[in-house]
Amino acid sequence: MPRELPDVLVILTDQQTADAMGAAGNPHLATPAMDALAAAGTRYRQAYCAQPLCAPSRASLLTGQLPSALGVTGNEAAAPDGTAPEPLLGRVFAEAGYDCAYGGKWHLPELDLPEGRGFRRLHPAGDDAGLAGAAAGFLREPRPRPFLLVLSFLEPHGICEWARGQDPKTGPLPAPPPVAQCPPLPANFPPAPYEAHLPRLAQRAWAHTHPTAAWREDDWRRYRQAYYALVERVDAHLGTVLAALREHERATGREAVVVFTSDHGDGAGAHGWNQKWALFEESVRVPFLVGGPGSTPGAVSDRLVSTGPDLLPTLCDLAGIPVPPGLPGRSVRAPQPRESVVVETRWELPGFNNALGRMIRDERHKYVCYAWGDHREQLFDLAGDPGEMVNLAVDARHAALLDRFRALLAGHCARSGDPFARFVPATTAI
Known part of the structure; x- marks a missing residue:
């Protein structure tokens, strides 16, 4: 008798750094829905987005390819030849017999899901409360086939508007409490010695996006307060969805696969940085929670995850359907874990030619190279330095380690056809 396919729920937030939830040990916000997901399954602490920017990351999540392989490295979400990426996720699951629905932000490049992309549209972008309600309705409907439901919430992306003195698209936030009651500054708040120059040049050139030049410490604490309030706002909507999912599971007697992640993080004040783009941990490391049949409740893993390439193989593995051939990623349940993970970045700024960067990390060390x-x-x-405050690249005692990571990044570029290869310094004779 054929194995019954499980229902699959994928939840995306927008611009949520990995540590912005209670389950990650953060005492400055309350996220009961996210914490419940972590308690029911596995939380992967070392999960990284493909690129800290909306469209390239989303293209990677839906295709299983890195942005450079797709030619999608900016928010225009099209390759140089003008073609948009072909999302595989909906098509793969539809061909396996799934009812595939997508609600919320699409951004490839359309804000809302267009026709012919492998999913039917459940709800438009920008209305997180409406999306949660539509998802709850979807989950309460009886259906003859298993479903793949992808919910793409907008928050906490509203911190971008808040930083400019505007209301988030999901509505204004309450007045902040006194500064003494706002979250403290992170330990790595000051810019580090020997930090890369390119991100700071971009920060100064893009004052609309980074309106922080004259901010003082109190301003940054209010920023963190607002950011966490927006995470709490989206968590409340997740609670609505999870309550409906529990009803669905009780009615069907089947446990659903649930995966929760975000397209990229936010600086959240670390290194005096708001927004994304830069390859700081806060911008590139994202939450990644996996629950469902066979999960170990409350497990925490330090296995490296590249959420873009690895999401599609992971979902196929959890659902028990074949993984499309030729993809570079692997399921988080694969016997052999990743030895390294790569993140790409690019600034789209007038006058900034080749404003590119790459990072590669293994279990312990992280190497960043800008063009x-x-x-x-x-x-x-x-x-020993999770806040990235000590740049070992300027210390000759670490020359051999630096050369090893140069070679690792060069090897990755050669295998993947990444054009960043020409910017990777040659290794030195040891």
């Missing part, structure tokens, strides 16, 4: 600028190479021991 140009002072101190364009960064090397960190994340075990």
Whole structure:
């Protein structure tokens, strides 16, 4: 008798850094819905987006390819030849017999899901409360086939508007409490010695996006308060969805696969940084929670995850359907874990040619290389320096380690056809 296919729910938030939830040990916000997901399954602490920017990351999540392989490296979400990426996720699951629905932000490049992309549209973008309600209605409907439901919430992306003195698209936030009651500054709030020059040049050139030049410490604490309030706002909508999912599971007697992640993170004040783009941990590391049949409740894993390439193989593995051939990612349940993970970035700024960067990390160390600028190479021991405050690349005692990571990044570029290869410094003779 054929195996019954499980229902699959994928939940995306927008611009949520990995540590912005209670389950990650953060005492400055309350996220009961996210915490419940973590308690029911596995939380992957070392999960990284493909690129800290909306459209490239979303293209990667839906296709299983890195942005550079797709030619989608900016928010225009089209390759140089003008073609949009072909999302595989909906098509793969539809061909396996799934009812595939997508609600919320699409951004490839259309804000809302267009026709012919492998899903039917459940709800438009920008209305998180309406999306949660539509999802609850979907989950309460009887249906003859298993479903793949992808819910793409807008928050906490509203921190971008808040930083500019505007209301988030999901509505204004309450007045902040006194500064003494706002979250403290992170330990890595100050810019580090020997940090890369390129991100700071972009920060100064893009004042609309980074309106923080004259901010003082109190302003940053209010920013963190607002950011966490927006995470709590979206968590409340997740609660609505999860309550309906529990009803669905009780009615059907089947446990659904649930995966929760975000397209990228936010600086959240670390290194005096708001927004994304830069390859700081806060911008590139994202929540990744996996629950469902066979999950170990409350498990925490330090297995490296590249959420873009790895999401599609993971969902196929959890659903028990074949993984499309030729994809570079692997399921988080694969016997052999990743030895490294790569993140790409690119700034789309007038006058900034080749404003590119790459990072690669293994279990302990992280190497960052920007195409140009002072101190364009960064090397960190994340075990001893999780805040990325000590750049080992400027210390000759770490020359061998620096060369190893240059070779790792060059090897990745060669295998994947990444054009960033020409910016990777050659290794030195040891």
